[in-house]
Structure formats: structure tokens, C-alpha cells
Amino acid sequence: xxxxxxxxxxxxxxxxxxxxxxxxxxxxxxxxxxxxxxxxxxxxxxxxxxxxxxxxxxxxxxxxxxxxxxxxx
Numbered sequence: 866x867x868x869x870x871x872x873x874x875x876x877x878x879x880x881x882x883x884x885x886x887x888x889x890x891x892x893x894x895x896x897x898x899x900x901x902x903x904x905x906x907x908x909x910x911x912x913x914x915x916x917x918x919x920x921x922x923x924x925x926x927x928x929x930x931x932x933x934x935x936x937x938x
Contacts, residue, residue, distance in 0.1 A: 875903035892920045 879885040885899040894902070898918060906915035 871907050875907040879903050880908065892918060894918055894920065 874887070879888070879899060880903055883896075883900075885896055885903070888894060888899045888902075889896060892899075902915075902918060906917060909915060
């Protein structure tokens with residue numbers, strides 16, 4: 866749900882219950898960052914641009930196996 870319907874994930878899981886672990890893990894964001902992103906960007910009716918975290922932009926739309934991680938120690 867987090868990838869397929871971000872608004873539903875934010876509203877039903879993250880904001881309503883406080884359980885935002887999927888995006889916390891996927892985008893290396895803290896709980897507060899995910900809440901702010903959900904409320905300020907995904908669920909906002911504002912027309913103005915919001916602050917999208919860099920990590921979200923880097924990995925948005927990618928499957929977990931497509932995300933590049935460093936293989937160096």
C-alpha cells in the first residue's frame with residue numbers, strides 16, 4: 866500500500882495509527898519526518914510545493930531490489 870497508494874498509506878496507517886515504519890525503513894526517514902511528509906505533502910490540499918526529502922526522490926518508484934546501496938565496507 867505504501868508504494869501503490871501513498872495517500873491511503875499516509876491517511877490509514879501513518880497518520881491515523883502512527884505506524885510509519887515502511888517509509889521510515891524504505892527512505893531512511895525518522896518517524897517525525899514521515900509524519901511531516903504525509904501531512905505537508907501527500908495529504909495536503911495546498912498548491913504550493915512541499916519539502917520532499919532527498920532520499921524519497923532518489924528511491925521513489927523503485928522496487929527494493931532496484932535501490933542502489935554501497936557494497937563497499
